[in-house]
Amino acid sequence: MISPKIEQFLLEQEETFLTPADKLAVIIDSHNMDHAKLLLSHMSYSRVPVVTEDNRFVGTIGLNEIIQYQAENELSDEELYQDISLIAKRDVATVKENYELAEVLRKLIDESFLPVLGEDGEFLGIITRKSILKAFNALVHGFDIIEKNK
Template sequence: MIAKEFEDFLLNYTEHYLIPSKDLAIVVDTHNMDHVLLLITSNGYSRIPVISKEKIYCGTVSISDIMSYQADNNLAAWELSQTDVAVAVNDKVETILADAPLTEIMHKLVDNPFLPVLDSDKHFMGIITRKSILKAVNALLHDFTEDYDITPKEKHDN
């Protein structure tokens, strides 16, 4: 459990945690693989979110997901280029709901560089990155005493 004072401090940074979907490279599940590969490689991303036309989160996709699909299905480059990305989506990536507690976010970010954020209807809202949380923790470590006093508890002799 996170100490209440630390959680309150970190929650002041919540607007900095979420990178909204409008600011991200995202693909629709009906986009062809050529488009997706171009987007991933030209932006240097390792993995990008995939949504439906209704903005429902489908999963994420990476170059290795696409190459694995191509190899598993013995597809020539021209066949792959005409294939919808939906078939290569990794739907096993951890996600969180928009109202997830900070503790859950922190636990999931230990093993994930980012977490897709969904509303209760599974619409994709954006991502929270490990980097954004680390920036808030950095602020906590440097600025906490501007708003809070820290006093050690007295030790009781038994």
């Protein structure tokens, strides 16, 4: 259980936690592996969400999975025509839009980001470990000052 005062302080910064889906790089599940490999090789992200055309969350993909699949199957870049959904990581930790802060903290220990899903599985965005750490940074550097001013 999170201390109520600490949880309240962190939740006051909650609007900075979510990076909305329309501000993110995503890969559509029907894109082929070659296309995804090209996109990922030009991004600074190690993993990105994979979604359907109608914005339903499928999983995540990283350049490592594509390269590993390509090597294991001895495929050239031209032979990477299969849909990315074939190798997308599906057993990904996620949270619903009405998440509990303790759940987010617990899951972000092992993940760099958590996909946030609506009630029907629609992809709403991500909560990054970085956004939570920024809130904790504010907490450890300003909590006493804020408490004194109350």
